[in-house]
Amino acid sequence: MEPDSTPARLALRGITKQYPTVVANDNVDLTVMPGEIHAILGENGAGKSTLMKIIYGVTRPDAGRIVWNGDDVRIANPAAARQLGIGMVFQHFSLFDTLTVAENISLGLPAGHSIAELEQRIAQKAAQYGLDIEPQRHVHTLSVGECQRVEIVRALLGEPQLLILDEPTSVLTPQAVQALFQTLRQLASEGCSILYISHKLDEIRELCHACTVMRGGRVTGVCDPRQESEASLSRLMIGSEPPAVRHADRPAGEVVFSVRGLTLPRAHPFAVPLENISFDMHEGEILGVAGVSGNGQQELLAALAGEDRRVARDALLLDGRPVGHTSPSWRRNHGVGFVPEERLGRGAVPDLSLAQNMLLSHQNRQTVRRGFVRRPVLRSLAGGIIDRFRVKAHGPQAAAGSLSGGNLQKYIIGREVTRRPRVLLVAQPTWGVDVGAAAQIRAELLALRDAGCSILLISEELDELFEISDRLMVIAKGRVSPSLPTREASLDLIGRWMSGLWTTETPHAEA
Numbered sequence: 001m002e003p004d005s006t007p008a009r010l011a012l013r014g015i016t017k018q019y020p021t022v023v024a025n026d027n028v029d030l031t032v033m034p035g036e037i038h039a040i041l042g043e044n045g046a047g048k049s050t051l052m053k054i055i056y057g058v059t060r061p062d063a064g065r066i067v068w069n070g071d072d073v074r075i076a077n078p079a080a081a082r083q084l085g086i087g088m089v090f091q092h093f094s095l096f097d098t099l100t101v102a103e104n105i106s107l108g109l110p111a112g113h114s115i116a117e118l119e120q121r122i123a124q125k126a127a128q129y130g131l132d133i134e135p136q137r138h139v140h141t142l143s144v145g146e147c148q149r150v151e152i153v154r155a156l157l158g159e160p161q162l163l164i165l166d167e168p169t170s171v172l173t174p175q176a177v178q179a180l181f182q183t184l185r186q187l188a189s190e191g192c193s194i195l196y197i198s199h200k201l202d203e204i205r206e207l208c209h210a211c212t213v214m215r216g217g218r219v220t221g222v223c224d225p226r227q228e229s230e231a232s233l234s235r236l237m238i239g240s241e242p243p244a245v246r247h248a249d250r251p252a253g254e255v256v257f258s259v260r261g262l263t264l265p266r267a268h269p270f271a272v273p274l275e276n277i278s279f280d281m282h283e284g285e286i287l288g289v290a291g292v293s294g295n296g297q298q299e300l301l302a303a304l305a306g307e308d309r310r311v312a313r314d315a316l317l318l319d320g321r322p323v324g325h326t327s328p329s330w331r332r333n334h335g336v337g338f339v340p341e342e343r344l345g346r347g348a349v350p351d352l353s354l355a356q357n358m359l360l361s362h363q364n365r366q367t368v369r370r371g372f373v374r375r376p377v378l379r380s381l382a383g384g385i386i387d388r389f390r391v392k393a394h395g396p397q398a399a400a401g402s403l404s405g406g407n408l409q410k411y412i413i414g415r416e417v418t419r420r421p422r423v424l425l426v427a428q429p430t431w432g433v434d435v436g437a438a439a440q441i442r443a444e445l446l447a448l449r450d451a452g453c454s455i456l457l458i459s460e461e462l463d464e465l466f467e468i469s470d471r472l473m474v475i476a477k478g479r480v481s482p483s484l485p486t487r488e489a490s491l492d493l494i495g496r497w498m499s500g501l502w503t504t505e506t507p508h509a510e511a
C-alpha cells in the first residue's frame with residue numbers, strides 16, 4: 001500500500017486510561033495508515049469506545065502519546081479533533097427532529113453561513129459520495145439509515161483525514177450496509193483513513209484492511225482480517241469460538257398472551273400508528289418479529305408492556321383475561337417481563353447502582369419488606385446476574401452508567417431472565433453485544449422457552465430471528481403480517497414482507 005516512509009495518519013503509543021475501578025486502556029498501541037480501513041475488534045468492555053473517545057478528544061488519557069501525521073499532538077476536546085481532521089459518527093445520533101437536515105448541520109458550524117449556501121454544500125457532498133439525502137427535509141421524516149447519512153455528511157463537511165465509525169451498521173438494512181461500504185471504500189481510496197468499530201466479523205472481513213484486537217484494555221493482536229476466518233477472528237477476540245446455539249423443534253403449548261385488533265393512533269407527531277394488530281403467543285415458543293426499525297416496534301412494545309395507557313381492555317388477553325387496561329407493574333406481577341431497546345433511560349437508571357437497578361423489575365416481597373428495601377438481597381441478586389452472565393462490572397455497587405454498552409445489555413437481559421417470566425417481550429436483545437455474549441443471550445432465551453416461557457423477540461437481525469424463533473412475522477408501517485413457522489420462511493420472503501408486501505403468499509400462515 002503506502003511506502004514505509006509515509007508517516008502513519010495516526011499512531012498511538014502506550015495509551016493508558018484508568019477509571020477508578022478498571023484500567024480501560026492499558027498501554028495501547030495503534031497504527032492507522034492513510035487510506036486504511038482499520039477495524040477495532042474486542043469483546044464488550046474491552047476498551048474500544050474509551051480509545052475512540054481519547055482519539056476524538058472526549059476523554060483524556062492518563063499516559064501515552066498521540067502522533068498525528070508524524071507530529072505529537074494533544075487533543076483537548078472534539079473541536080480540536082475536528083480541527084486536526086478527525087471526524088466521528090456516533091452510534092446514537094444527535095439530530096433534532098423538528099429541524100431540517102441543513103439546520104441540524106448548521107448547529108455545529110461557526111456562525112455566518114447562510115442556510116441556502118449550506119444546503120448546496122450538503123447536496124454536493126452527498127452526491128459526491130453517493131449518499132442520498134435531501135437537505136431541506138425535516139429530520140422526523142427520515143429513516144434511521146437516512147439519519148446516519150446526515151451524520152456522515154456532517155462529518156465529511158469537515159474534510160476529515162480520519163473518520164471514526166462506532167458500530168455503524170447495527171441500524172441498517174442489508175442494502176444500506178452495502179451502500180455505506182461503497183461510500184467508505186471511496187473515502188479510503190481518496191486517502192481518508194477509517195477506524196471501524198464493529199462486532200460483526202463478516203463485515204470486518206469484507207471491508208477492512210487491518211484489524212486491531214483488544215481484550216481487557218490491552219491490544220492482543222493486529223491482523224489482516226481478509227486473511228482470517230470468522231472462527232479465527234473470534235478466537236483472537238474471546239479466546240474461543242462462539243458456542244453454537246442449539247435450536248430443537250418442539251411443539252408449542254397453549255396460547256398465553258393474545259393481541260386482538262390493537263389499533264392506536266400516533267401518540268406524538270413522530271410516532272407510528274398501530275393498525276389492527278392481532279396475534280397469539282404460545283407457551284414454550286419464541287415468536288420473532290422482523291422489521292426495519294421505526295415501523296412501529298417501539299409503539300407495539302409500549303402497548304404490550306402497559307406503558308401506553310390508551311390500549312383498549314379487550315385488545316390484550318393474558319390467559320384469556322382482558323388486560324389491555326392494566327399497568328406495567330400489574331403485568332410484571334402477573335409474570336410478564338420486558339426488555340426495551342433503549343438500555344439507558346428505560347432499561348436502567350444510569351446513576352443508580354446495578355443493585356438498585358434490580359428494583360426496576362424485582363419489586364416484590366423478596367426485595368421489599370414492610371416498605372423497606374432489603375439492600376443485601378438486591379446486592380446478592382445483582383451479584384448472581386453479574387456472575388452468571390459474566391458482566392464486566394465492579395460488583396453490584398457499580399453505577400449502571402459506568403458499564404460498557406454491551407455489558408449493560410447483558411445485565412438487563414439477565415435481570416429479566418432470572419425473574420423467570422411466563423411471557424417475555426424483548427427488543428434487540430443482542431445489540432452491541434460481542435459474539436460470545438450474543439450466543440449466551442440467545443441460549444438463555446432458548447432455555448427460558450424450553451422452560452415454558454412465551455417470548456416475543458423483536459429484532460432487526462434476521463440471522464438472529466431465523467436462528468432462535470419458532471415462528472416469524474413481520475412488522476411494517478404499524479401493521480403485522482401473518483406468522484409462519486420459521487422452517488417455512490425464507491430470507492427472501494421475509495425481506496419482501498419487510499417492505500409491507502404480504503398477501504396470501506403462504507398458505508401455512510396463521511393469522
Ligand SMILES: Nc1ncnc2c1ncn2[C@@H]1O[C@H](COP(=O)(O)OP(=O)(O)OP(=O)(O)O)[C@@H](O)[C@H]1O
Pocket residue numbers: 019020022023024042043044045046047048049050051392393401402403404405406407432434
Ligand atoms: N465513565 C466511566 N467510568 C467508569 N468506568 C468506565 C467508564 N467508561 C468506561 N468504563 C469502563 O471501562 C471499560 C472499557 O469500556 P469501553 O466502553 O471502552 O468498552 P467497549 O470495548 O467499547 O465495550 P462495548 O463493546 O460493550 O461497547 C469497561 O470496564 C467500562 O466499565
